[in-house]
Structure formats: C-alpha cells, structure tokens
Amino acid sequence: ESVTVSEFAGMIGIKATELIKKLMMMGVMATVNQHIDAETAQLLGAEYDIEVETKTVKEDDLLPQVEDDPEKMQHRPPIVTVMGHVDHGKTSLLDAIRETKVADAEAGGITQHIGAYEVDHEKGKVVFLDTPGHEAFSGLRARGANVTDIVILIVAADDGVMPQTKEAIDHAKAAGVRMVVAINKVDKPNANVEKVKTQLAEYNIIPEEWGGEYQFEEISAKNHVGIDDLLDRVLLESEMLELKADPDRPAEGIVIESQLDKQKGPVGTVLVKKGTLRVGDAFVVGDNQGKVRAMFNYAGKPIKKAGPSIPVEVMGFSEVPESGDSFIVTKDEKTAKQVASMRHDKKKEKELAERSKVSLNDLFDRIKEGEISELNIVIKADVQGSLEALKNSLLKLSNPEVKLNIIHGGVGGINESDILLASASNAIVIGFNVRPDSKAKTTAEKEDVEINLYSVIYEAIESVEKAIEGMLTPET
Ligand code: GDP
Numbered sequence: 001e002s003v004t005v006s007e008f009a010g011m012i013g014i015k016a017t018e019l020i021k022k023l024m025m026m027g028v029m030a031t032v033n034q035h036i037d038a039e040t041a042q043l044l045g046a047e048y049d050i051e052v053e054t055k056t057v058k059e060d061d062l063l064p065q066v067e068d069d070p071e072k073m074q075h076r077p078p079i080v081t082v083m084g085h086v087d088h089g090k091t092s093l094l095d096a097i098r099e100t101k102v103a104d105a106e107a108g109g110i111t112q113h114i115g116a117y118e119v120d121h122e123k124g125k126v127v128f129l130d131t132p133g134h135e136a137f138s139g140l141r142a143r144g145a146n147v148t149d150i151v152i153l154i155v156a157a158d159d160g161v162m163p164q165t166k167e168a169i170d171h172a173k174a175a176g177v178r179m180v181v182a183i184n185k186v187d188k189p190n191a192n193v194e195k196v197k198t199q200l201a202e203y204n205i206i207p208e209e210w211g212g213e214y215q216f217e218e219i220s221a222k223n224h225v226g227i228d229d230l231l232d233r234v235l236l237e238s239e240m241l242e243l244k245a246d247p248d249r250p251a252e253g254i255v256i257e258s259q260l261d262k263q264k265g266p267v268g269t270v271l272v273k274k275g276t277l278r279v280g281d282a283f284v285v286g287d288n289q290g291k292v293r294a295m296f297n298y299a300g301k302p303i304k305k306a307g308p309s310i311p312v313e314v315m316g317f318s319e320v321p322e323s324g325d326s327f328i329v330t331k332d333e334k335t336a337k338q339v340a341s342m343r344h345d346k347k348k349e350k351e352l353a354e355r356s357k358v359s360l361n362d363l364f365d366r367i368k369e370g371e372i373s374e375l376n377i378v379i380k381a382d383v384q385g386s387l388e389a390l391k392n393s394l395l396k397l398s399n400p401e402v403k404l405n406i407i408h409g410g411v412g413g414i415n416e417s418d419i420l421l422a423s424a425s426n427a428i429v430i431g432f433n434v435r436p437d438s439k440a441k442t443t444a445e446k447e448d449v450e451i452n453l454y455s456v457i458y459e460a461i462e463s464v465e466k467a468i469e470g471m472l473t474p475e476t
Pocket residue numbers: 084085086087088089090091092093184185186187188219220221222223
C-alpha cells in the first residue's frame with residue numbers, strides 16, 4: 001500500500017535524511033523505515049516539484065499472476081475422498097490402502113497423521129484425504145476449497161444403500177465430483193452385490209457393465225481384497241479427468257489440517273494445487289502469512305519441495321491457519337504481509353456487511369439484480385410421501401428467471417451434513433415436520449444457512465413461490 005521514507009527518497013533521488021528534515025518542517029516526525037501515506041508523499045513531491053502519482057494496490061497486483069501455459073502443464077495425481085454410510089468401511093478402506101500400499105515403502109512404516117497420504121501404485125500416484133465422510137468434504141467446500149478430484153463411494157454389500165450413502169451421493173453430485181463405487185464386505189456370507197447395484201441404479205449410479213458410466217469394484221477392506229483393482233479404477237477415472245497442473249510456477253494450495261504442535265509451533269497440512277512449494281518460500285494463507293521453514297511429507301520425512309497434488313506438513317506459519325484457507329506463495333515476505341493485512345481488513349469489512357448467503361427474504365431482489373439464477377434447496381421431511389410431494393411441487397416453481405434445484409432430499413431430522421451441503425452449495429434448507437438437531441443449529445448459525453420449517457405442505461410451497469415472485473413481506 002505505502003512506501004517507507006527511505007524507499008520514497010530513493011524514488012525521487014533525494015537523501016533520506018533530507019526528506020526527514022523536510023517532513024519535520026511539515027510537522028511530521030518520521031524515521032527512515034516509517035511508512036508514509038499517499039497524501040504525505042504528494043505533499044513531499046510538491047516540495048521538490050515532482051508530481052507523485054498514487055495508485056491503490058489490489059491484492060491481485062501483488063500475487064503472482066501466471067497464466068496456465070498448455071505447454072507446461074503436466075499430469076498430477078488425483079486427490080481422493082472416501083465417503084459412505086457409517087460402518088460401511090471408510091476407515092477400514094483407508095487403513096487397508098495405507099497398510100498394503102504405503103507402510104512397506106516408507107522408512108520403518110512410521111506414518112503420522114497429517115490429513116492426507118500418498119500411494120505409489122504401479123500405474124501412478126494417488127493421494128488420499130485421511131478424513132473420510134461427506135461432512136469433511138462439504139466442510140472444506142463451504143470454505144471455498146474444492147480439493148477432491150474423485151470420490152470413492154463405499155457401500156457395504158450386506159447392508160446396501162443407507163441414508164448416509166444417499167447423502168454422500170448428493171454431496172458428490174452437488175460438487176460435480178466423479179465417483180468410483182467400492183462395494184465392500186463382499187467376504188460376508190450375506191453379501192448381496194447385485195442388490196447394491198440395483199439400489200444404486202435408482203440414484204442413476206449405473207455400472208459400466210450395465211451400460212452406465214460408473215466404475216464399480218467389489219472389495220473386502222478387512223481382508224485387503226480388491227484394493228489394487230480399486231486403485232486401478234481410480235487411476236482410470238483420473239485419466240479421463242485429465243488432471244493437469246504447471247509445476248513450474250509459484251505454488252498455490254489449500255490448508256486441509258492444522259494444529260499447534262508443542263515442538264514445531266503452528267503447523268498445517270497444505271495440499272499443493274499448482275506449482276512447486278519450496279523451503280524458504282514466503283506465503284500468504286487466509287489473512288495471515290509466513291515463510292516455509294521446513295516441510296514434511298505424510299511419512300514425517302523432511303522434504304525440500306512438493307509439486308501439484310502433494311500433501312505436505314508446513315512449518316513457518318505466523319499463526320495456526322484454518323482448514324480451507326487458501327495458500328499462495330508470494331515473491332517475498334513483505335508482499336505476503338501486505339496481502340495478509342489487506343485480507344484482514346477485507347474480512348473485517350465483510351463481517352460488518354450484510355449476509356451474503358441466499359435467503360427467502362431477499363431472494364426476489366437478488367433474482368431481479370441477476371445475482372441469483374438458481375435456487376438450490378435441501379429438503380428434509382418426516383416421511384417419504386411428504387418429501388416426494390414437496391419436491392415435485394417445488395420443482396414446478398422454476399421459471400425463466402430462476403431455476404430450482406433440489407440438491408438433496410431425505411427423510412429425517414436436519415443434521416450437520418445438510419447444513420454443510422447447503423452452505424457449500426449456497427442453498428436454503430426446508431424442513432417439513434422435522435427440526436434441526438443442536439449441532440445443525442449451531443452450524444447453520446456459523447455458516448449463515450437459512451432453515452425454513454413448515455408443518456403444512458401448502459405453506460412451504462407458498463412461501464418459496466412468494467419469495468421467487470417477490471411477494472414475500474420481509475420479516476423484521
Ligand atoms: P466406517 O464407519 O465407514 O469408517 O467403517 P469402519 O471402517 O469403521 O468399519 C466398520 C466395521 O466393519 C468394522 O468393524 C470393520 O472391521 C468392519 N469391516 C470393514 N470392512 C470390512 C470387510 O471388508 N469385511 C468385513 N467382514 N467387515 C468389514
């Protein structure tokens with residue numbers, strides 16, 4: 001934003017000491033390293049008959065602006081999240097992959113938990129996010145961080161599609177992320193693979209062998225069966241996505257985990273998205289900054305650099321970063337500090353500014369202003385019948401100005417997962433004869449998600465209809 005006295009002296013070719021004298025005569029007490037504002041600089045310039053042009057610096061002016069050069073783009077490994085119903089084997093699958101594919105390769109097999117790990121498979125590298133589940137997935141997405149390239153949807157063959165399976169499907173679909181299906185627990189005597197496939201087909205997840213576009217693999221996470229084939233499928237899927245990044249540019253990434261470590265101080269796991277991160281790099285992260293003092297890979301081994309898709313634990317944050325924070329390497333520490341302080345100011349402004357998430361109250365205005373052309377809705381109802389009735393009636397409300405999308409509909413109370421999905425997709429939540437649980441309530445407040453509760457179907461439809469048509473009288 002501003003320049004120091006000595007920098008300004010250099011710019012206009014006058015000794016700093018003389019400038020300081022001049023400033024004193026103007027009634028400003030300054031030292032060499034003190035910053036002067038635009039107005040002072042202009043006044044000073046006038047003293048020497050120099051016209052000083054000032055310009056407001058924007059964040060983008062300070063951050064490296066590198067256009068993706070198709071020539072320099074290189075393949076990057078896919079980043080994978082495992083999702084599915086509780087007890088269907090998410091943790092067991094992540095463990096099985098780590099045990100069969102990682103432990104032997106790394107020194108002593110000591111793996112630490114940094115939120116992600118790498119797997120070297122015959123056909124390529126795969127990166128797994130270690131926190132399974134759609135809450136973690138949409139939690140990051142609500143922070144604006146889309147890190148997952150592929151979702152492994154795990155369904156237990158003895159249990160079939162369950163409520164959280166459906167949640168996972170909707171979360172992945174809302175994010176537009178491709179899925180590979182792992183049918184787990186095929187070792188169990190009551191496993192019924194065909195039934196799982198039929199159930200998933202109801203959600204339009206149809207296996208390739210049935211003419212669909214989803215890859216399925218039958219596995220037993222417990223017995224480590226089918227793990228290699230599953231990884232093959234993940235890599236095949238990733239080939240189709242043509243994941244590419246330029247490793248030869250300043251790094252950008254996302255913080256996926258962080259903590260205050262007793263020995264290391266504030267540490268965070270950064271998933272590099274573009275470029276190569278190196279020890280010594282200055283960076284801005286959220287509205288903080290730092291300099292990479294050391295980096296460790298998922299096995300706790302110190303490393304000097306990390307390229308696209310690679311998770312690294314970074315030491316050198318000025319404060320503990322937040323998961324979901326974007327991480328951008330800057331040309332030097334001074335720039336990082338400048339951007340961090342600009343972001344800090346902006347954040348404060350935003351906190352003061354009005355709500356930005358969608359709400360039925362201001363929907364009409366925002367549609368009229370062209371700000372919103374789609375209304376995403378999450379519906380929870382007490383019974384399937386009401387859910388279907390609501391869904392069908394709401395979908396009919398779409399008009400040329402605004403399209404309604406039901407991104408998730410389920411039977412049962414409003415839970416945290418619903419709120420995170422709504423937050424990540426800027427959706428409103430409608431509850432019919434159900435209530436949010438306490439966790440959902442706190443998250444909704446924190447995430448600024450609107451929950452609308454009804455006990456008469458007609459009222460629910462009418463209030464959305466009125467909101468769309470601008471007839472809703474604003475509540476006060
Ligand atoms: P999560 O809740 O999805 O993370 O599920 P877990 O990985 O904790 O697994 C739940 C239970 O299912 C545990 O008791 C596992 O041992 C068991 N389990 C997981 N995978 C398999 C499998 O392939 N076969 C059998 N028989 N049991 C499994």
